[in-house]
Amino acid sequence: MMTAYQSSSEIERMSLLDDDALMAEIGSGNQFAGHVFIERHIGYVLNLCRRKLGREAEAEEAAQDVFASVWKNARHWQAGQAKVTTWLYRVADNRCIDILRRRKPDVALDEAGDPADDKIDIERAQQAADQNRLIRKALSQLSQDQQQAIELVYYREMAQREAAEMMNISLPALESVLRRARQKLHIELAGYRVQLEMV
Amino acid sequence: MTKRMTSDEFSLLVGTYGAHPERWPDEHRAAMQSFLQSHQPALATISREGKLDEWLDRRFNPASDSLQARLMADMQSQLSSLDTNRTTSQPVPLSTRRTFISAAVPLAACFLAGIIFAPDALDLIFGRPDILASIDLFADEFLLN
Numbered sequence: 001m002m003t004a005y006q007s008s009s010e011i012e013r014m015s016l017l018d019d020d021a022l023m024a025e026i027g028s029g030n031q032f033a034g035h036v037f038i039e040r041h042i043g044y045v046l047n048l049c050r051r052k053l054g055r056e057a058e059a060e061e062a063a064q065d066v067f068a069s070v071w072k073n074a075r076h077w078q079a080g081q082a083k084v085t086t087w088l089y090r091v092a093d094n095r096c097i098d099i100l101r102r103r104k105p106d107v108a109l110d111e112a113g114d115p116a117d118d119k120i121d122i123e124r125a126q127q128a129a130d131q132n133r134l135i136r137k138a139l140s141q142l143s144q145d146q147q148q149a150i151e152l153v154y155y156r157e158m159a160q161r162e163a164a165e166m167m168n169i170s171l172p173a174l175e176s177v178l179r180r181a182r183q184k185l186h187i188e189l190a191g192y193r194v195q196l197e198m199v
Numbered sequence: 200m201t202k203r204m205t206s207d208e209f210s211l212l213v214g215t216y217g218a219h220p221e222r223w224p225d226e227h228r229a230a231m232q233s234f235l236q237s238h239q240p241a242l243a244t245i246s247r248e249g250k251l252d253e254w255l256d257r258r259f260n261p262a263s264d265s266l267q268a269r270l271m272a273d274m275q276s277q278l279s280s281l282d283t284n285r286t287t288s289q290p291v292p293l294s295t296r297r298t299f300i301s302a303a304v305p306l307a308a309c310f311l312a313g314i315i316f317a318p319d320a321l322d323l324i325f326g327r328p329d330i331l332a333s334i335d336l337f338a339d340e341f342l343l344n
Binding site: 026027028029030031034035038042043044046047050060063064067068071072075128131132134135136139150153154155157160175178179182183185186189196 | 211214215216217222224247248251254255257258259260261262263266267269270271273274275277278279281
């Protein structure tokens with residue numbers, strides 16, 4: 001039985017591996033590698049499925065199926081043949097087409113997606129995933145209260161007073177936390193301007 | 200009548216809430232919008248904070264807790280069966296092989312020594328070198344018949 005410390009250090013070790021090495025570990029049954037793989041790619045896969053399907057429940061169903069394919073095929077993965085994210089994109093795309101067809105059985109395959117745009121779409125999806133990673137990394141550099149303030153006011157669009165109440169602080173204190181958070185984000189993201197402005 | 204706003208107040212509020220008026224505090228929104236219309240340099244502040252808002256929007260909405268739990272459960276059940284398969288087909292561990300080799304080598308050495316030294320030993324015991332020749336003859340007879 002592994003202790004919590006051993007588990008976390010094993011997860012840390014796995015998170016240093018690139019996608020190909022992680023697939024090899026998954027193929028040999030390493031659950032820590034599976035854990036890291038989910039954390040690394042869930043945003044990318046779910047975002048793709050959300051974009052293609054537009055319905056949260058269906059997007060979740062598709063994402064679950066995509067990861068089931070990963071567990072099933074990891075043993076046969078050959079490093080260097082394709083990027084893992086490109087393969088994930090194709091699996092997600094096919095699964096979304098199946099779901100769209102189920103929704104409306106008479107949809108022709110070429111109406112569901114134009115294969116000519118596939119390459120551009122894959123690049124865009126990977127770019128979006130990279131940008132997502134940069135933002136998450138910058139947010140993780142904030143203190144706990146700064147992260148919470150940004151989450152509540154920015155991402156959950158909560159009213160300032162409500163957010164302050166939830167954090168158990170005064171409104172001026174919330175404003176100060178938010179201001180410092182944004183200043184820090186400017187600093188953290190300054191070096192990634194080029195990547196972040198790609199659309 | 201809307202309260203007049205100073206440049207510092209404006210910068211402070213935009214630096215706190217970002218460039219989108221819908222996030223500005225209700226009590227300051229009108230004053231901020233009117234300040235923005237009448238002060239060209241305020242646009243630079245809006246543009247700078249607007250960029251940060253845009254970048255923050257690049258974060259994907261996180262997966263729900265229930266989806267994450269389902270994915271983890273699927274992964275654990277699938278990979279644990281993979282791990283079991285691997286155990287049954289994996290090569291013999293090095294320690295087992297070492298034990299086997301350490302037992303087999305002396306056994307083989309004893310066998311070889313027996314073959315080499317057996318005639319001498321028999322000769323020593325019986326003191327009669329012709330006994331082997333007799334056994335040999337007897338064996339030949341037995342095999343030929």
